[in-house]
Amino acid sequence: EIVMTQSPATLSLSPGERATLSCRASHTISRHLHWYQQKSGQAPRLLIYDVSNRATGIPSRFSGSGSGTDFTLTISSLEPEDFAVYFCQQRTGSPTFGQGTKLEIK
Amino acid sequence: EGQLVESGGGLIQPGGSLRLSCAASGFRVSDNYMNWVRQAPERGLEWVADIYDNGNTYHSESVKGRFTISRDNSKNTLFLQMSNLRVEDTAVYFCAREITWHYDIWGQGTAVIVSS
Numbered sequence: 001e002i003v004m005t006q007s008p009a010t011l012s013l014s015p016g017e018r019a020t021l022s023c024r025a026s027h028t029i030s031r032h033l034h035w036y037q038q039k040s041g042q043a044p045r046l047l048i049y050d051v052s053n054r055a056t057g058i059p060s061r062f063s064g065s066g067s068g069t070d071f072t073l074t075i076s077s078l079e080p081e082d083f084a085v086y087f088c089q090q091r092t093g094s095p096t097f098g099q100g101t102k103l104e105i106k
Numbered sequence: 107e108g109q110l111v112e113s114g115g116g117l118i119q120p121g122g123s124l125r126l127s128c129a130a131s132g133f134r135v136s137d138n139y140m141n142w143v144r145q146a147p148e149r150g151l152e153w154v155a156d157i158y159d160n161g162n163t164y165h166s167e168s169v170k171g172r173f174t175i176s177r178d179n180s181k182n183t184l185f186l187q188m189s190n191l192r193v194e195d196t197a198v199y200f201c202a203r204e205i206t207w208h209y210d211i212w213g214q215g216t217a218v219i220v221s222s
Contacts, residue, residue: 032207043200043212044151055210087151091207094166095141097151 002027004088006098012106019075021101023088028068032091035064035073038100039084047086048073078103108132108211110201115216122191122220128184128201128213136179139204142186144197145215152197155186156204169195191220 003026013019023033033051036044046055048064051071061076075082083105088098114126126142142154155165155175163175174187184201198217202209 034208036209043214044209045212046208046210049206049208049210089151089208094164095153095156095207097153099150 001094002029002090002092002096004090004096004098006086006088006101008101009099010102010104012104013078014106015078015080017078019073019078019082019103021073021075021086021103023066023071023073023098025069025071025090027092029090029092031067033064033066033071034089034091035062036087036089037082037084038087044087075103080105108203110203110211110213112199112201112213112216115199115218117219117221118191119222120191120193120220123187123189124191124218126186126188126199126201126216126218128186130182130184130203133203133211134179135177135182135184140175140177140184141202141204141209142173142175142184142199143202143209144195144199144218146194146197149197154199157184188218191218193220196220 005024007022035048038044052064085100141156157163172190176185198215200215201213203211
């Protein structure tokens, strides 16, 4: 099983700041690396698929990058609605998720 | 766009059984890869099982032999039959459609609480 490790566990920032979230795989994975946003009491929402492709309706301030074992989700300028939990997910073999990064208001 | 609606969760004693349902609209479950993903309280997401369009099924090691994923094409509904439930199976269970290896549609989730 491929283990996904996200860092930091919690990120405290202010609206307008840039957020950088990391996701590391225990083994080299394919480009099937995806990012989801989850707000309290809601289902996850797809943000980015295949490393860098924004899902339908996702604002351009969200971007993804990376390859091999290291991947990054960047939010260029935080809006109030962006404060949530973010998960990465890989699909090389059985799907696994990272434990999440909580993005909170500073 | 499609929608998924789960049902069937509840409070169940350890060792008991429960069947979750996931009704789809706007697309056919039989044409897609469909998954169950769970989330324990204050925990991350864990893949549970999936069923491919060709009918092949796969289950995580933690539920293999106890849970079974299936679908009813005539009802356009996905199921998760859970038996021999354990306390550690307590979670919100989501069904999700998988498109080219990512989940593009999620249900709202149904809570399963295993407790005596």
